[in-house]
């Protein structure tokens with residue numbers, strides 16, 4: 001039997017030139033078993049209209065981003081300079097990355113400009129992005145916070161396990177967690193995935209699956225990325241195969257190379273699935289289960305920024321960067337429009353706030369529903 005409990009979030013990364021909906025879907029990271037896939041909610045790409053253009057100009061005026069500072073003449077006339085091509089952005093083409101103060105021409109979303117798989121900023125004219133070797137690119141800032149060896153992976157995993165323990169989510173048997181590339185993730189999801197009582201659903205080959213919890217998987221091994229190092233614009237990875245015939249029957253896969261804070265949030269989400277399986281809870285409604293997993297990941301993001309020594313020190317540039325990543329990922333969870341992940345999250349969040357995590361999780365385990 002296979003119950004593959006998918007998956008934190010996916011994105012289509014092959015974009016159609018003329019299909020803005022698809023582009024939005026790709027950028028905003030649509031959710032996996034999303035019944036209204038394709039109906040993307042507005043993302044951090046903000047579409048320009050008259051009011052918005054004014055608002056953006058206001059924010060440019062007040063914050064004076066790097067791009068505007070470069071050309072004081074243009075700044076005088078409040079022109080917005082594109083971070084990607086360094087040109088002045090036509091008024092109807094202004095796009096903006098929320099939380100990052102990045103402005104760019106809309107055409108760069110579909111003209112092959114690399115997009116960071118962590119912060120989702122487009123590659124600027126003077127930045128070099130790193131090729132992760134599996135159709136993903138990452139900016140140097142995000143890569144600087146990537147998990148690059150087993151010790152770092154264990155440290156973030158310990159943090160997530162401690163966070164879950166405070167919610168009485170404790171693991172009786174060790175759950176192996178492997179960092180894998182997209183090819184390996186694809187090998188384990190190519191027959192589709194399911195959540196709880198949902199039927200197996202196919203996954204589009206271009207989707208990016210961030211995390212996967214497997215119960216009695218069909219595949220006999222997982223090929224994990226043990227370490228990585230940068231080599232110019234590329235990376236070197238050291239991989240190792242692990243047999244999947246362990247006692248717990250549960251294995252978690254997480255996409256490698258992502259920023260640490262993002263990796264931890266995906267771990268929190270997937271380990272919540274793993275815990276339900278470990279205590280024998282199998283047939284939750286996807287909306288209930290994904291909702292709980294999303295709330296746990298969402299709360300972990302706040303916890304991490306408070307608990308992590310570097311992230312909590314307010315002054316450093318790294319700390320500000322981590323906080324921006326936190327806002328980026330929390331926003332992804334909050335704006336999701338899908339039934340299972342989006343509405344599931346909002347329902348579960350309401351319940352967590354009203355009843356507290358212990359009562360909600362107990363109720364879900366006992367009755368399969370959120371307390372009302």
Ligand SMILES: [Zn+2]
Pocket residue numbers: 005006007008269273290293
């Ligand atoms: Zn999930």
Ligand SMILES: [Zn+2]
Pocket residue numbers: 082083084085086087104105108
């Ligand atoms: Zn441009």
Ligand SMILES: [Zn+2]
Pocket residue numbers: 116117118119120121138139140141142143
């Ligand atoms: Zn980045």
